[in-house]
Amino acid sequence: DVKVTQSSRYLVKRTGEKVFLECVQDMDHENMFWYRQDPGLGLRLIYFSYDVKMKEKGDIPEGYSVSREKKERFSLILESASTNQTSMYLCASSGAGTSASSRSSYNEQFFGPGTRLTVL
Amino acid sequence: SQELEQSPQSLIVQEGKNLTINCTSSKTLYGLYWYKQKYGEGLIFLMMLQKGGEEKSHEKITAKLDEKKQQSSLHITASQPSHAGIYLCGAYIQGAQKLVFGQGTRLTINP
Numbered sequence: 001d002v003k004v005t006q007s008s009r010y011l012v013k014r015t016g017e018k019v020f021l022e023c024v025q026d027m028d029h030e031n032m033f034w035y036r037q038d039p040g041l042g043l044r045l046i047y048f049s050y051d052v053k054m055k056e057k058g059d060i061p062e063g064y065s066v067s068r069e070k071k072e073r074f075s076l077i078l079e080s081a082s083t084n085q086t087s088m089y090l091c092a093s094s095g096a097g098t099s100a101s102s103r104s105s106y107n108e109q110f111f112g113p114g115t116r117l118t119v120l
Numbered sequence: 121s122q123e124l125e126q127s128p129q130s131l132i133v134q135e136g137k138n139l140t141i142n143c144t145s146s147k148t149l150y151g152l153y154w155y156k157q158k159y160g161e162g163l164i165f166l167m168m169l170q171k172g173g174e175e176k177s178h179e180k181i182t183a184k185l186d187e188k189k190q191q192s193s194l195h196i197t198a199s200q201p202s203h204a205g206i207y208l209c210g211a212y213i214q215g216a217q218k219l220v221f222g223q224g225t226r227l228t229i230n231p
Contacts, residue, residue, distance in 0.1 A: 040129075040223060042126075045219075048218065058218065114161060
């Protein structure tokens, strides 16, 4: 049974704190993604990674950084949490794509249960 | 503006009724995905459509991708309380190298 796990379901932090959100997948997937989900805005991609130690910015990377030291683990870091980073954070992973022209993957993304982060 | 538009944003139906959710783009869609999300939880994969005109069914849920590959619909027959949740469409849109998502449709089933 495929599995993507996230370190916390609920997290409350104070403004200015450094926050680490951890995501682990057990499917040996090459691709991993971090999204945030806000009402009326759907899912927005923050960062993604196609390989170990490799990262690429998504649509809204400002205020975030990521780390992928091992294939199975992709961490999202909020260097100095702010109230506008209160959101639901979702991690996903997928296998390598079959497209010959790019590294994009048309494979299904498997999602973790999400971390609801509140920044006070 | 959203690259993928979902409609309606919210839907309330009586148990047993049929319903349809739409997902539309102005560009060609590659790898169209439907996900369901229970409130406050992660996304559960429902179906993937790739070919124009393709249709897939799982239990009482049917999804179609139109011939032009610019619109998909998700149809639920004889809705049940277990169908309640947020439905999201995601797709690789022409020119994009990553999955983009619609805003989601919040479905409520009244007994």
